[in-house]
Amino acid sequence: xxxxxxxxxxxxxxxxxxxxxxxxxxxxxxxxxxxxxxxxxxxxxxxxxxxxxxxxxxxxxxxxxxxxxxxxxxxxxxxxxxxxxxxxxxxxxxxxxxxxxxxxxxxxxxxxxxxxxxxxxxxxxxxxxxxxxxxxxxxxxxxxxxxxxxxxxxxxxxxxxxxxxxxxxxxxxxxxxxxxxxxxxxxxxxxxxxxxxxxxxxxxxxxxxxxxxxxxxxxxxxxxxxxxxxxxxxxxxxxxxxxxxxx
Amino acid sequence: xxxxxxxxxxxxxxxxxxxxxxxxxxxxxxxxxxxxxxxxxxxxxxxxxxxxxxxxxxxxxxxxxxxxxxxxxxxxxxxxxxxxxxxxxxxxxxxxxxxxxxxxxxxxxxxxxxxxxxxxxxxxxxxxxxxxxxxxxxxxxxxxxxxxxxxxxxxxxxxxxxxxxxxxxxxxxxxxxxxxxxxxxxxxxxxxxxxxxxxxxxxxxxxxxxxxxxxxxxxxxxxxxxxxxxxxxxxxxxxxxxxxxxxxxxxxxxxxxxxxxxxxxxxxxxxxxxxxxxxxxxxxxxxxxxxxxxxxxxxxxxxxxxxxxxxxxxxxxxxxxxxxxxxxxxxxxxxxxxxxxxxxxxxxxxxxxxxxxxxxxxxxxxxxxxxxxxxxxxxxxxxxxxxxxxxxxxxxxxxxxxxxxxxxxxxxxxxxxxxxxxxxxxxxxxxxxxxxxxxxxxxxxxxxxxxxxxxxxxxxxxxxxxxxxxxxxxxxxxxxxxxxxxxxxxxxxxxxxxxxxxxxxxxxxxxxxxxxxxxxxxxxxxxxxxxxxxxxxxxxxxx
Numbered sequence: 001x002x003x004x005x006x007x008x009x010x011x012x013x014x015x016x017x018x019x020x021x022x023x024x025x026x027x028x029x030x031x032x033x034x035x036x037x038x039x040x041x042x043x044x045x046x047x048x049x050x051x052x053x054x055x056x057x058x059x060x061x062x063x064x065x066x067x068x069x070x071x072x073x074x075x076x077x078x079x080x081x082x083x084x085x086x087x088x089x090x091x092x093x094x095x096x097x098x099x100x101x102x103x104x105x106x107x108x109x110x111x112x113x114x115x116x117x118x119x120x121x122x123x124x125x126x127x128x129x130x131x132x133x134x135x136x137x138x139x140x141x142x143x144x145x146x147x148x149x150x151x152x153x154x155x156x157x158x159x160x161x162x163x164x165x166x167x168x169x170x171x172x173x174x175x176x177x178x179x180x181x182x183x184x185x186x187x188x189x190x191x192x193x194x195x196x197x198x199x200x201x202x203x204x205x206x207x208x209x210x211x212x213x214x215x216x217x218x219x220x221x222x223x224x225x226x227x228x229x230x231x232x233x234x235x236x237x238x239x240x241x242x243x244x245x246x247x
Numbered sequence: 248x249x250x251x252x253x254x255x256x257x258x259x260x261x262x263x264x265x266x267x268x269x270x271x272x273x274x275x276x277x278x279x280x281x282x283x284x285x286x287x288x289x290x291x292x293x294x295x296x297x298x299x300x301x302x303x304x305x306x307x308x309x310x311x312x313x314x315x316x317x318x319x320x321x322x323x324x325x326x327x328x329x330x331x332x333x334x335x336x337x338x339x340x341x342x343x344x345x346x347x348x349x350x351x352x353x354x355x356x357x358x359x360x361x362x363x364x365x366x367x368x369x370x371x372x373x374x375x376x377x378x379x380x381x382x383x384x385x386x387x388x389x390x391x392x393x394x395x396x397x398x399x400x401x402x403x404x405x406x407x408x409x410x411x412x413x414x415x416x417x418x419x420x421x422x423x424x425x426x427x428x429x430x431x432x433x434x435x436x437x438x439x440x441x442x443x444x445x446x447x448x449x450x451x452x453x454x455x456x457x458x459x460x461x462x463x464x465x466x467x468x469x470x471x472x473x474x475x476x477x478x479x480x481x482x483x484x485x486x487x488x489x490x491x492x493x494x495x496x497x498x499x500x501x502x503x504x505x506x507x508x509x510x511x512x513x514x515x516x517x518x519x520x521x522x523x524x525x526x527x528x529x530x531x532x533x534x535x536x537x538x539x540x541x542x543x544x545x546x547x548x549x550x551x552x553x554x555x556x557x558x559x560x561x562x563x564x565x566x567x568x569x570x571x572x573x574x575x576x577x578x579x580x581x582x583x584x585x586x587x588x589x590x591x592x593x594x595x596x597x598x599x600x601x602x603x604x605x606x607x608x609x610x611x612x613x614x615x616x617x618x619x620x621x622x623x624x625x626x627x628x629x630x631x632x633x634x635x636x637x638x639x640x641x642x643x644x645x646x647x648x649x650x651x652x653x654x655x656x657x658x659x660x661x662x663x664x665x666x667x668x669x670x671x672x673x674x675x676x677x678x679x680x681x682x683x684x685x686x687x688x689x690x691x692x693x694x695x696x697x698x699x700x701x702x703x704x705x706x707x708x709x710x711x712x713x714x715x716x717x718x719x720x721x722x723x724x725x726x727x728x729x730x731x732x733x734x735x736x737x738x739x740x741x742x743x744x745x746x747x748x749x750x751x752x753x754x755x756x757x758x759x760x761x762x763x764x765x766x767x768x769x770x771x772x773x774x775x776x777x778x779x780x781x782x783x784x785x786x787x788x789x790x
């Protein structure tokens with residue numbers, strides 16, 4: 001397996017209930033995984049644990065058989081080769097689009113840097129925007145810069161935290177397709193978390209549903225529909241999964 | 248301690264070392280408590296301690312309340328409304344900070360006393376028979392007035408920066424919900440700026456508790472004056488350390504209150520995209536009132552005392568050689584600049600540590616450094632001298648090897664004074680840096696690390712540029728404070744080393760008020776200049 005997550009558990013300080021409980025997932029190279037769940041379900045915690053921004057209380061993460069974290073090891077986030085697109089993008093406000101993207105390429109030679117910059121700008125179709133500052137861009141453009149920045153250093157794995165939550169509905173539709181194209185073109189293994197079932201169905205090869213820190217479904221999007229059909233609950237009830245209703 | 252502790256390395260070591268060094272002097276006071284109490288202490292406890300407590304409490308509470316009212320109302324006007332002279336007032340309202348309270352105290356006394364400009368004018372030009380008692384400023388309300396008018400910028404600057412950077416949507420949404428300006432102020436602005444109000448007001452409170460110049464000059468008995476009297480008057484260091492310990496207990500209570508008021512809230516932005524607040528145009532009498540209010544405060548806190556100082560300086564000009572003054576000025580600028588730079592560097596390291604670790608105990612560590620600000624200068628002086636003499640003894644073999652025939656090297660150097668300044672004023676720089684860190688949050692840092700940059704690279708490439716404003720404002724605040732400092736400088740300066748403030752204080756306490764005005768005016772001038780430079784720089788940054 002390309003990415004292997006085993007029995008991952010995590011609790012925030014001063015809380016009793018674990019944010020994540022015995023989470024396991026195997027991901028193949030090039031797969032696009034969606035982690036689906038309500039806010040507070042622990043879905044973002046998975047990303048933070050993968051990125052190394054939090055330390056799990058238990059469990060193991062490995063990419064290509066190299067252990068990132070287990071009982072004994074902890075690889076620092078900057079050494080993991082994992083890219084992340086933050087929910088509010090976290091573009092450096094004091095740097096231009098080009099400098100934001102170049103930020104992760106500091107180990108490359110000058111020519112190689114420029115080449116890679118042009119490649120990713122082309123990938124996200126922002127060639128004319130290199131000199132702009134983040135606040136001079138629209139929300140959709142900011143997101144594409146964030147994706148370009150995360151992809152530039154060629155990470156093994158790309159994480160996206162609620163990639164559509166900051167965009168308006170009309171734009172969401174368009175960006176979903178764009179994002180799908182970008183991910184496929186870049187052929188990158190990626191995981192994104194969302195509370196929107198529609199996102200998951202359009203973008204993901206496989207869906208992981210999380211509730212209260214526990215996995216309650218892993219499978220292809222069409223399987224999820226089967227589950228609902230079998231359980232005769234075509235749509236989850238309002239009180240439980242309110243957000244899913246809005247899709 | 249879990250969350251990020253695994254990520255901390257060199258930073259942890261450096262930060263803990265700094266915290267320890269800054270905290271050590273506090274221990275001398277704790278050990279002082281353990282010595283058996285003597286008759287002086289018993290006497291004080293029985294007869295006078297209560298009046299010290301009462302005076303200090305009255306001064307602290309009244310000053311805190313009035314600085315919050317003035318500071319926050321001005322901050323809100325400037326952050327939210329457009330009116331004539333707003334741009335000028337925005338930075339000019341920091342200027343009262345350039346006048347040390349002890350200079351303001353003797354200047355205002357000079358203005359309102361029997362031979363002062365107010366009484367003379369009323370008597371001679373209006374023929375009024377005046378009761379001098381109505382013009383007495385040398386009492387508790389007078390001291391509160393002096394502290395308020397010269398210390399309110401602490402609340403004003405911190406709140407103003409905070410409010411200007413608040414997300415516009417928050418304020419706008421309140422207005423759209425149909426709340427008027429006043430209700431917006433009390434129901435939204437005050438609660439959201441709670442943190443900055445508390446930060447500013449606790450600086451004010453600590454300044455007041457630590458002040459020696461004003462209360463000494465006005466003859467008010469507080470903890471600080473009592474410490475000086477028992478130490479230098481009675482020669483009883485033990486009792487003065489006991490008093491200092493009581494004062495520290497007081498400060499710890501205040502810090503705890505601050506902690507509780509701040510609560511568990513982590514107050515970084517909910518969004519990394521912040522739209523600045525659009526200004527609302529004031530017209531007619533409202534615009535006039537807003538500008539008038541600003542100018543009234545600025546007049547009391549800056550123009551009136553400065554005019555008086557200029558007047559006195561002209562009257563006495565030439566009585567003190569200019570060369571001497573240039574030397575005092577160079578000394579002042581050197582010690583202030585050097586200490587401020589050191590403090591900011593240390594504060595950046597400790598602040599970075601503070602936001603990286605989690606857990607109650609680890610969060611508490613950086614708070615310890617703030618205690619230095621609560622210890623009266625005189626007590627820090629004893630502690631630092633003791634430590635340096637011990638250090639010199641330790642290093643004595645080294646000195647002999649270098650061919651020196653003295654064992655006192657560090658303890659007679661300027662390093663002694665600078666170390667004391669750093670311990671004393673660390674809290675000022677740290678407060679600014681901490682607010683800066685809180686503002687940028689951890690998202691940018693996380694993003695940077697996931698792009699392959701380690702903690703150190705992240706610090707220089709991301710945190711520092713984003714914190715430029717906080718770094719500069721922290722530097723300026725410390726710089727001005729060192730420039731104005733009195734007791735530490737008097738006690739710890741090397742032989743023949745005079746600064747502007749030691750000179751001003753010496754003249755003023757000799758009742759040579761007019762001669763004191765020259766050095767005072769220079770202190771005010773340099774501080775004011777630093778503030779202008781600071782403001783211009785900051786303004787350019789924001790464009």
